[in-house]
Amino acid sequence: MIRLLTSADEPLLWEMLYQAIHVPEGSPPPPRDIVRRPELSRYVEGWGQRDDLGVVALQEGEVAGAAWLRRLTGALRGYGHVDDETPELSIALLPQHRGRGLGTRLLTSLLEEARNRYPAISLSVSPDNPALRLYRRLGFVEVGRNGASLTMVLTLSDQRGSNQVYP
Template identity: 50%
Template sequence: MFVRSAEIADEKFLWAMLYEAAYARAQGIDSPDDLRDIPGLGHFVEGWGAANDLGVIGGFDGVPLGAAWLRSLTSEDPGYGYVDDDTPELAIGVAPEGRGTGLGTALMSALLDAAREKYDAVSLSVRLENPARKLYQRLGFVDVDGSDHTNRAGTTSVTMILRFR
């Protein structure tokens, strides 16, 4: 297994991982390119490499299969896990062939270690039935009171936050 820092050149791969993170295929979205026009999603990747962007890419045998990254979003253009302008939102996606291998845990651990030095907290949005929710809880994330919301597909998500200080 390898985990490395995400670079500007990884933007296309981040789109593919956002597609996985958003369970886009199950919602009838045909390709990662179609995510660009969905409010609340495209800003997680568009123009990757800004000053506050932080991310990691990981996989096996030199093949990238997952990514975890943070973006600082604002109240004017928030994501689903928005808390405030000072708390970056986390996204993580792992290709189907990388799931269940420990890659997601390795990506989260590496990203959170780096984020701890730069931010006071990080947030994310997760579907209540997503098995990754247990990982987030093990890592110290807690639900933000009153943050649950149901999307157009009828699934309920909650915002979670991990405070470093």
């Protein structure tokens, strides 16, 4: 089952934020408190703001994964920032639920919810992250780099009057 996230879901988003951290093959995972650093905590802290949008996947009543969007502007800009109107995507699955198509279902559900709210969605991804294939398959295109990571954008619509056009 996939349902919309609410402000009451902030605690589960902290775990999903940790799971969203890409750990290269053979590298040790970071300490759990890494998500409390400002450059990461901004993706979930105070969840439920006006422009926040997300979905959570439940399997047998347990959280399996989540995908969410948040506009990060000004000093709070995130890794995948392209402009102040475009929210950034975060997505995570618990390890035992990866590689089974759940990420595709989660992201597809989120995109359906987002189409009438945002002109585009951005993200930041490491080139060696397996999720890169999913993003490309769903239409995200590379628009830049932030250090070693790719910045990608999916244009949803131009219904909000945005003049920004992404390749």
